[in-house]
Amino acid sequence: MSKRGMLIVLSGPSGVGKGTVRKAIFEQDDNKFHYSISMTTRSMRKGEVDGKDYYFVSKAEFEKEIRNGGMLEYAQYVDNYYGTPLKYVNEMLDQGKDVFLEIEVNGAMQVREKCPDGLFIFLTPPDLMELRHRISGRGTDDLATIDKRMAKAVDEIEMMQNYDYAVVNDEVLNAVEKVKTIIRAERWRVKRFLPDYKKRLGDDLK
Amino acid sequence: MSKRGMLIVLSGPSGVGKGTVRKAIFEQDDNKFHYSISMTTRSMRKGEVDGKDYYFVSKAEFEKEIRNGGMLEYAQYVDNYYGTPLKYVNEMLDQGKDVFLEIEVNGAMQVREKCPDGLFIFLTPPDLMELRHRISGRGTDDLATIDKRMAKAVDEIEMMQNYDYAVVNDEVLNAVEKVKTIIRAERWRVKRFLPDYKKRLGDDLK
Numbered sequence: 325m326s327k328r329g330m331l332i333v334l335s336g337p338s339g340v341g342k343g344t345v346r347k348a349i350f351e352q353d354d355n356k357f358h359y360s361i362s363m364t365t366r367s368m369r370k371g372e373v374d375g376k377d378y379y380f381v382s383k384a385e386f387e388k389e390i391r392n393g394g395m396l397e398y399a400q401y402v403d404n405y406y407g408t409p410l411k412y413v414n415e416m417l418d419q420g421k422d423v424f425l426e427i428e429v430n431g432a433m434q435v436r437e438k439c440p441d442g443l444f445i446f447l448t449p450p451d452l453m454e455l456r457h458r459i460s461g462r463g464t465d466d467l468a469t470i471d472k473r474m475a476k477a478v479d480e481i482e483m484m485q486n487y488d489y490a491v492v493n494d495e496v497l498n499a500v501e502k503v504k505t506i507i508r509a510e511r512w513r514v515k516r517f518l519p520d521y522k523k524r525l526g527d528d529l530k
Numbered sequence: 531m532s533k534r535g536m537l538i539v540l541s542g543p544s545g546v547g548k549g550t551v552r553k554a555i556f557e558q559d560d561n562k563f564h565y566s567i568s569m570t571t572r573s574m575r576k577g578e579v580d581g582k583d584y585y586f587v588s589k590a591e592f593e594k595e596i597r598n599g600g601m602l603e604y605a606q607y608v609d610n611y612y613g614t615p616l617k618y619v620n621e622m623l624d625q626g627k628d629v630f631l632e633i634e635v636n637g638a639m640q641v642r643e644k645c646p647d648g649l650f651i652f653l654t655p656p657d658l659m660e661l662r663h664r665i666s667g668r669g670t671d672d673l674a675t676i677d678k679r680m681a682k683a684v685d686e687i688e689m690m691q692n693y694d695y696a697v698v699n700d701e702v703l704n705a706v707e708k709v710k711t712i713i714r715a716e717r718w719r720v721k722r723f724l725p726d727y728k729k730r731l732g733d734d735l736k
């Protein structure tokens with residue numbers, strides 16, 4: 325059996341552009357990651373596809389999964405559930421494949437507890453003006469909701485300290501390149517590299 | 531004043547090719563590192579230049595530096611001293627410049643104690659046959675010395691676990707590219723990134 329894959333978690337404050345960066349990574353020719361599709365109870369936005377952007381489920385269905393221990397992480401955010409079903413992630417990792425999660429900050433901290441060997445990358449805005457611009461620019465929320473989202477986002481930036489790496493999302497392709505560089509480098513982290521290397525050297529090494 | 535530079539330490543077992551990889555990095559056009567030249571009491575090899583490959587000094591001079599607390603690290607290896615003078619390294623780091631050390635494994639562990647925020651990269655052979663081939667290939671030592679060096683090298687590989695990253699030196703340019711990728715990624719480590727980022731966001735962030 326091959327060695328277990330790497331769990332890569334991309335997170336960051338609401339509105340920072342996690343989804344855009346994740347999509348750009350997966351659209352590149354050399355992409356070999358397996359994307360774990362999240363489950364949510366929020367309503368589908370224009371252009372979204374069930375089973376591709378999210379698994380869109382009812383509140384009752386989501387809560388049943390929680391009760392059955394079927395969620396790697398989940399969070400309630402602006403009155404909706406978001407979460408990652410555990411089954412697919414574990415299957416891929418066991419097959420030695422790398423799994424990529426793009427999730428909210430609360431969920432990421434739950435994953436950190438369950439999978440301390442994961443790679444945790446925090447996507448962060450160049451500055452707060454830019455973040456407000458992006459949150460407003462989505463055009464789906466009124467002013468009070470934008471203010472609420474902004475306050476929450478600033479709190480979320482504080483959580484950066486619990487991550488391994490932070491990447492500023494100034495330009496999507498810049499951010500994509502940095503995330504890919506981090507993932508490449510992380511494969512040579514001694515804690516990931518040493519078990520296989522010892523096997524390779526065999527009995528020569530104690 | 532600018533932020534303190536990053537101390538990058540490349541180490542690995544005797545004969546693995548640290549010097550070749552380091553030289554290749556410094557010969558590349560985009561190199562911005564400051565190389566800290568080591569001090570040694572071993573005799574100059576053919577083609578080596580004093581003040582470029584090493585500072586070649588007498589045993590008495592080296593021991594005087596040790597007594598004066600002037601060494602960041604030093605080690606005695608095959609009856610000779612090797613070490614890094616402290617002064618230049620600190621000056622460069624204080625100016626916000628990145629300093630690159632290529633040193634023996636014992637010395638690297640002394641640096642780790644004094645500079646826990648340094649970046650420690652371990653260069654390692656593809657396998658032990660290849661390492662023996664390289665140690666022999668140098669052509670300067672007899673069989674007994676080669677055996678002694680081999681035994682020491684195998685012990686030194688065990689020290690990999692004290693490093694941040696490990697890079698296999700299969701091909702020099704491969705190893706160079708990996709070392710450079712690691713250094714790039716390491717700039718976005720949260721512990722290095724966060725202090726500056728907080729300053730940038732200013733009062734908005736608590």
